Amino acid sequence: MCCSSSYVVMVxxxxxxxxxxxxxxxxxxCF
Incomplete structure (x- = not known):
């Protein structure tokens, strides 16, 4: 779930x- 790039960028x-x-x-x- 935390691996979502879009989510990370948004946060x-x-x-x-x-x-x-x-x-x-x-x-x-994550990585």
Whole structure:
């Protein structure tokens, strides 16, 4: 579920930098 590229991009765009960092961690964990 977290591997959806569109979802990751959307989260990265909408959330602040701190949350974006968390999203990046999830993305890294996914890949």
């Amino acid at each position: 990265h765009v909408y959330l602040p930098c701190g949350f974006a960092a968390s999203s990046f961690f999830i993305l890294t964990k």
